[in-house]
Amino acid sequence: MEESKKNIVWHEGKVSYEDRCDNLDQEGLVVWFTGLSGAGKSTVAVEVEKELIKLGKAVYRLDGDNVRHGLNSDLGFTAEDRNENIRRIAEVAALFKDAGLITLASFISPYQEIRNFARERAGEDNFIEVYVKADVDTCAERDPKGLYEKAKSGEIKNFTGISAPYEVPENAELIIDTTKLSVADSVKKVLGVIISD
DSSP: OOGGGTTOOOOOOSOOHHHHHHHHTSOOEEEEEEOOTTSSHHHHHHHHHHHHHHTTOOEEEEEHHHHHHTTTTTOOSSHHHHHHHHHHHHHHHHHHHHTTOEEEEEOOOOOHHHHHHHHHHHOGGGEEEEEEEOOHHHHHHHOTTSHHHHHHTTSSSSOBTTTBOOOOOSSOSEEEETTTSOHHHHHHHHHHHHHHO
């Protein structure tokens, strides 16, 4: 064990997870949206958040680009940095879940191992993985940020789907194919899984 970690002890409070959930009249939940850049993760999550707020739910959305502006601004896009990015987000999402919030996490999160870690941190019963599916060509056509062109020209290194791998989820609770479903239909499917839990 690192010398600096020997004296770190978890400090229990007087408010339990159950107390927080009772206070909010809901259980904490992490809904993890994964998929290629341009697949529609953020678009769907934004609409799901809006609908959950209308239903009176306490919800917060964590988005890949937003988090890289602050908490993870020190990280690049190597495989190691991508894993650290998702490790940190998994920890934040688990804390939000413990607070009793419904947390919508929209991250490419290309590797199965780190998505499994996120599931483990939130707890199997409090985690829904949503694979937002769209092929590379469709994502490149949408290309809301102009990233695919930059990746194809070599301007962006380690770009998922072009010069870095994406591991398709092995056990997603929900698959949304955004090449076939509208945003509204995608949102209905996600809400159906959240509200039924």
